[in-house]
Amino acid sequence: MKVKLKNNIYESGLFEGREYLVIEMVVINQINLGENQTFFLIENDDRQVMRYEAHLFNISTSNLNSKWIVNQTNEGNIRFTFEEFVESDFWENFYNDHKESIHKYNNIKKWLLFSEINDEECIEIITRGVLEEFNNPEKPYNLEKSYDLIEAFTQFKDERLIKVITDQAKVLLTSELVSRYIFLNVAFKYLSIFKDSDVNNFFIFYLENIEHGNDILTEIATKYFEQN
Template sequence: MRVSLKEGLEKKENLSMNKKYIVYSLETSKNGEEFYRVQNDANQVVPYPTSLFEIVSDKVNSDWILWNKPNNSSALLPKQFAYLSFWEDYYNDELEALKIFNLIKEQLFQEELEENEVREIFEIENEDEITFILNVLIKTKDIRFINLVIQYVKSKLEESNGEDNTTLLAFRYLSLFKQSEVEDYFLYYLTNIELGNDRLTEVVNEYFS
């Protein structure tokens, strides 16, 4: 499920017009108030009143359940989230809750994220989201973004910002594909190896081995 802010609303902190937000749960209080829990522009997962949004995708994964809580509230959410301390554990950075959340986030990204949105994330250089998306692309072996990732890593290396985990993930993603574009870029890298580092070179050498 995805939602976007309704037209004509006053500016909301950490929420943007014309942006689609993935819903992680639809919650109903014991008083009947309804909330979407979404990840806002500050990467905070926060419940917001449903009245702020309109639904742009009503797709709900088969793993989602309607959970009736002991306090007479309820939530439509992934079954993996359906225990009383989940959100408290998540906000307290408990490792198990973070692991569960990230697995569900990966699943929802695969199902919901559109190609143009992936391109926009790379264009605005949102490093946290790029890292997350690269992990998803590696798992799914999604070939659609080869040229986009090549442009991204080429720019980073030329700016001498190549020695980070995101660039390494990008190289690992590219190395999944025996495509001429990847081969050409990796050859370019080897002829400009001073821009890289040992970990990147190892990925490239394994690609050609």
């Protein structure tokens, strides 16, 4: 399920018109008011997981997540959530930096990115992320989102990002940006899991222009050819 912040709405950590993945939906039973109130749990642009009132958003894709289960709390509220989050103290542990809870959340986040974002959106996120690296490195929203996206596709070994990643990696390899290596490290790890002619040609390109790389990238590229 994806939503967009409505026009002329200002909320901390959110941007007008930007699309967000709904992690969890909560319907709170307000018996005293005779009505229910719905909230969306969203990871905002500050990478904080927060609850927002549903009326602030337009729904982009209305399909409920295929892995959501319906959970009723002791207070009578209804949660559309993941089985991994159903324990009553899950979010308390998450906000208190409990390692297991954070690990569960990150795994679900990767699955959401992999399953909810289409090919066109993938290309846009990665392309904008690299452009942001050049023009606005102090506010790397799309760049950080591109890292998350690539890591998700790496985990699920999906090859749909090969073309856009090789194209953008070539751009960064010939740049002078010191921080470019963060993107390239993630990109090289993703590419190295595929036996593919485009990947093969990309790593040849890298080794022919090795002066623009570093030891980590060179190790990934050489191991690729050793294993293939």
